Amino acid sequence: MTVTVTNPANSIDHRKSRWRHWVLHVPVAVWLSVFIALFFIIAAAAPAALATHSPFDTDLLSALTPPTSDHWLGTDDIGRDLYSRIVWGTRESLLIGLGAMAVALSGALVLGFSAALGPKWIAEPINRILEILLAFPTLLLALLFVALLGPSASSLLISVGIGTAPGYARLIRAQALKVKGSGYVEAAWALGHTRTSVFLQHIAPNAFRPLVALVALGIGQSVVWASGLSFLGLGVAPPSPEWGALLESGKANITVAWWLEIFPGIAIVLVALSFTQIGQYIQDRLEGQTQ
Amino acid sequence: MSVLSTIDEPAVITSAVSTPRPAFTLLRTILYRFASALFVLWGTVTITFLVLTTLPGDRATILLNITSGQAIERTPEELAPINALYGFDRPVLEQYVHYVLGLLRGDLGLSYELQRPVLSIIAEQIAPTFTLAVSALVLAWAFTVPWTLLTAGRGRRIGSVGSATETIMAGLPQYWVGILLLIVFAVQFRWFPVIGGTGFAGTVLPTITLAIPLAGFLGQSIRSEFDRTMHEPFVLSARARGMSRAGVRARHVLRHALIPGITLSGWAIGHLLSGTVLVETVFARPGLGSVLVNAVSNKDFALVSGILILNSFLYVVINLIVDMIYLTVDPRLRSAT
Numbered sequence: 001m002t003v004t005v006t007n008p009a010n011s012i013d014h015r016k017s018r019w020r021h022w023v024l025h026v027p028v029a030v031w032l033s034v035f036i037a038l039f040f041i042i043a044a045a046a047p048a049a050l051a052t053h054s055p056f057d058t059d060l061l062s063a064l065t066p067p068t069s070d071h072w073l074g075t076d077d078i079g080r081d082l083y084s085r086i087v088w089g090t091r092e093s094l095l096i097g098l099g100a101m102a103v104a105l106s107g108a109l110v111l112g113f114s115a116a117l118g119p120k121w122i123a124e125p126i127n128r129i130l131e132i133l134l135a136f137p138t139l140l141l142a143l144l145f146v147a148l149l150g151p152s153a154s155s156l157l158i159s160v161g162i163g164t165a166p167g168y169a170r171l172i173r174a175q176a177l178k179v180k181g182s183g184y185v186e187a188a189w190a191l192g193h194t195r196t197s198v199f200l201q202h203i204a205p206n207a208f209r210p211l212v213a214l215v216a217l218g219i220g221q222s223v224v225w226a227s228g229l230s231f232l233g234l235g236v237a238p239p240s241p242e243w244g245a246l247l248e249s250g251k252a253n254i255t256v257a258w259w260l261e262i263f264p265g266i267a268i269v270l271v272a273l274s275f276t277q278i279g280q281y282i283q284d285r286l287e288g289q290t291q
Numbered sequence: 292m293s294v295l296s297t298i299d300e301p302a303v304i305t306s307a308v309s310t311p312r313p314a315f316t317l318l319r320t321i322l323y324r325f326a327s328a329l330f331v332l333w334g335t336v337t338i339t340f341l342v343l344t345t346l347p348g349d350r351a352t353i354l355l356n357i358t359s360g361q362a363i364e365r366t367p368e369e370l371a372p373i374n375a376l377y378g379f380d381r382p383v384l385e386q387y388v389h390y391v392l393g394l395l396r397g398d399l400g401l402s403y404e405l406q407r408p409v410l411s412i413i414a415e416q417i418a419p420t421f422t423l424a425v426s427a428l429v430l431a432w433a434f435t436v437p438w439t440l441l442t443a444g445r446g447r448r449i450g451s452v453g454s455a456t457e458t459i460m461a462g463l464p465q466y467w468v469g470i471l472l473l474i475v476f477a478v479q480f481r482w483f484p485v486i487g488g489t490g491f492a493g494t495v496l497p498t499i500t501l502a503i504p505l506a507g508f509l510g511q512s513i514r515s516e517f518d519r520t521m522h523e524p525f526v527l528s529a530r531a532r533g534m535s536r537a538g539v540r541a542r543h544v545l546r547h548a549l550i551p552g553i554t555l556s557g558w559a560i561g562h563l564l565s566g567t568v569l570v571e572t573v574f575a576r577p578g579l580g581s582v583l584v585n586a587v588s589n590k591d592f593a594l595v596s597g598i599l600i601l602n603s604f605l606y607v608v609i610n611l612i613v614d615m616i617y618l619t620v621d622p623r624l625r626s627a628t
Contacts, residue, residue, distance in 0.1 A: 131327075132334030135603045139565035140583075144342060147587040147595050224464045231466050232572055232584050247470070255485060258474045265467035272462060 030281045033274035040271055043090040053081035055088035055241050064257050074259035076250065082259060086267050089241030094271070096157050096242070097223035101215060103161025104168055104222070111165070112172025117180060117203065130173070133166035141166075142225065146234045153242075156235040160225045168214065176207045209286055216279030220272040227268050243268050320618065328611045335603035339596045340390055344383055351379050353590050354403040377401065399597035404589050409597035413579065419489040420578035423570070424563035426494065427501035428556060434502070435509040439548065440540060443517040454514060461507030465566055469500040469573035486575045497570045504566070505559055509552050517548035550621075557613035561606030564598075 043050050052072065059079030067074045073082040115126040133141070142163030149155030179185060180203060188198045223243075229235040230244025238249040243264045250260030351373040352365045374380040377400075378389060393400060399409035442453030476496060477485045483496050520526070521544055529539045564579065571580035579598060586594035 128330070128334070132331055132338060135331050135335050135561070135606050136338075136599070137562040137565035137602070139568060140599055140602060143568070143583065143587050144339065144595060144599060147590055147592060148342065150590075151588065228464060228466055228569055232569065234584065234587055247466070254470070254474065255478050258478065261470045261474060265464070265470060268464055269462075269467065272464070273459075276462060 026281070029277055033277040033281075036270050036274040037278060040090050040094065040267075040274075043087045044094045045091075047088045047091060051081075051084035051087040053084040055080065055085045057081075064253065066257075067259055073263045074257065076257070076260055077253055082246075082263055085241040085246060086243065086264055089243050089246060089264075090267075092153065092236065092240060092242045093223055093227065093244075093268075094219075096153060096160070096226045096236075097219045097271075099157040100160035100164065100222035100226060101218040103158055104163075104165040104218065105211070105215065107162070107165040108168035108172050111169035113176055113207070115169070116173045116176035117199075130166060130169055134170065136163075136166070138163040138167065138225065139228070142229065143234070146229060151234045151237065153236050156226050156229055160222050160229065163225065164218065164222060168218065171214065172207070172211070175210055176203070179203050179206045182206075210283060213279045213283035213286065216275050216282060218279075220275030220279070223275075224268060224272050317618065321615070324611060324614050328607045332603060332607045336391065336394060336600055337387075339599050340387055343592045343596055344386065349379075350403075350592065351377070353592075357404045357589050357591065358406065394600070399600065400593045402586075402591055402594045402597075404586070404591040404594070409594050412582065412594065413597060413601060416577065416579045416582050419576065420564065420567050420571070420580060422489070423494065423497055423501060423567055423576075423578065424560065426498045427505060427563065427566075428559060430498055430502040431506040431509055431559075432552075432556075434506045435513060435552070436545070436549075438506075438510060439513045439517055440545060443514045443548075444521040444540065444544065450514075450518070454511070457507045457510035457514065459507070460503050461511060463504060463507075465500060465504055466569040466573055468503055469497070469570055472496045472500055473573065489577060493574070493576065497567075497574045497576055500570050500573070501563065501566050505563075508559070509555055512551040512555050513548045516551050517544055520544045520547040523547075553616070554613060557609045558606075560609050561602065564602050564605075 039050075047055075057080065059075070061079065062071070062075055063077055063079040065071055065075045065079075071081050071083065073086065075081055076085070111126055111130060115123050115130060117123075118126070136144075140163075142159040145159035145162055146155060149158065185198060185202050188202050193201075226235060227242070227244030227247065230242055231247045233248055236242040236245045238245045246264040247261060250257065250264070254261055349370075351370040354373055354377070355365050355369060356362050378386055381389075390400070397410060399413070401407065402409050402412055405412060438453065438456075442449050444450070473485065473496060477483045483492050486493075523544075526539055526544060529543055530536070534542075567578060568580035568583055570576070571578045572584055575581075583595065583598050585591075586598070
């Protein structure tokens with residue numbers, strides 16, 4: 001505090017060089033991922049700014065046009081511009097991914113933390129339940145709930161969330177157990193800190209920190225699962241430009257219009273890879289800090 | 292999200308407090324594994340049953356609407372015979388006991404849509420799915436072993452090329468890989484039929500699709516173990532005895548590195564069915580996966596739960612076998628504390 005007041009220039013300089021150092025040390029792949037993620041976030045927030053056409057305007061004369069300078073990624077069987085449809089579909093795809101991750105994370109946090117930190121009579125049964133849930137593959141668990149709730153965007157979000165939750169619960173449990181058994185927590189106990197203060201000051205912050213990375217990884221994965229279900233015809237239905245729905249509606253024309261299947265898939269892969277890359281990077285940075 | 296993080300390491304049993312006789316400990320370990328496998332199986336059955344009975348929607352109405360292709364409210368007179376046949380009006384506990392007893396006899400119930408035993412539907416459709424899953428697993432191994440030998444433990448640059456390939460393979464969405472292969476090899480080159488069927492030509496592309504992510508996961512786990520094993524003292528001692536570099540890698544290091552790959556394969560077989568759901572849809576291939584998708588969209592709960600329970604049965608049995616193989620191969624696990 002005193003340093004900033006007496007010699008502000010020096011401090012700004014210092015901060016600047018740290019900033020430059022940080023920028024230079026972020027790998028190119030991560031920068032690329034950040035730009036890709038930004039593109040999709042803008043597309044989700046303001047699709048009209050990026051789209052070149054309306055996503056719903058049909059033009060039967062230019063149906064099934066391959067990519068041209070007017071239709072960057074070609075058109076579908078009733079002449080809608082594919083690029084604009086992908087841009088307009090971003091919001092729904094990302095929101096479903098985000099929502100599914102929120103559902104998964106809230107379930108996983110409760111299960112993971114109580115399995116690791118709860119008293120034995122809570123932890124033991126929850127561990128057993130986790131063991132059972134992990135025997136269900138993600139997709140099958142999600143399908144079970146789609147069967148019950150019927151195909152729609154909200155049931156897709158809930159189903160993918162429930163399907164992916166057990167895996168995250170397991171990771172969170174492992175992390176919480178690691179923190180619980182670490183030296184500094186033991187030291188805090190030995191120093192006579194209360195249960196609440198040990199939890200709030202030591203266990204919670206260290207167990208929560210890796211979640212930032214987990215969320216980034218998880219959103220990408222949720223987008224992939226959700227589009228997969230839409231592709232199966234069990235998620236968002238085709239008139240919507242959600243990416244999985246785009247893939248599903250393009251399937252009928254796969255022999256004549258490859259672009260209808262390739263480009264929505266590239267959008268899904270780019271989101272998954274860039275979010276994963278960013279998450280991985282954050283995780284590596286955080287691990288470096290704690291060591 | 293790496294799948295690796297969701298895999299059980301071979302569990303270490305903390306039972307031997309006073310180290311009893313080895314044979315006794317082994318028996319206890321085996322019994323414990325058996326009991327926990329049974330428990331997981333019972334748990335999956337119970338969860339499936341609970342989810343299907345407690346969630347909204349009158350099942351008799353759904354059933355009647357599926358079979359007649361309508362979506363209307365039904366009168367009690369219409370529902371009565373259905374309830375009598377399927378027992379939907381009985382207390383939940385009674386239905387549960389009936390269901391579990393049926394399962395013990397190998398009876399998975401009647402399909403809502405087809406009005407036939409679920410077990411016979413599964414039996415008809417399992418062959419193409421099984422072929423697909425097994426050949427994908429074989430192909431994944433056939434790719435991963437030479438790939439690991441070629442790229443692991445050979446310095447940072449080659450290693451990072453190898454592991455980047457694996458990350459991408461593991462991360463690609465299966466349905467999209469399938470679509471790509473379909474467009475390139477079936478539509479453009481016309482090497483394979485677009486709608487394949489279950490013959491050899493129709494099985495090639497689905498197998499590759501299913502094998503690519505699997506090979507990625509296998510490669511990741513085998514590589515890290517391979518790199519770790521390269522630093523073991525016995526590697527140095529084998530080299531000192533005059534064994535060639537390639538010989539040590541293939542004979543000593545690889546054998547250690549394969550262990551996590553075997554665990555992963557056990558896990559993968561349980562999860563291959565969920566992969567076939569997507570792959571069978573992409574290639575319009577008959578099998579359990581497409582039956583499941585159909586059952587889900589028709590709300591044929593009996594068929595959905597039957598397939599789910601079959602899947603967890605396979606998962607539990609295969610993992611039990613993998614555990615037993617470990618106990619045979621690695622004596623350390625028999626009485627580890």
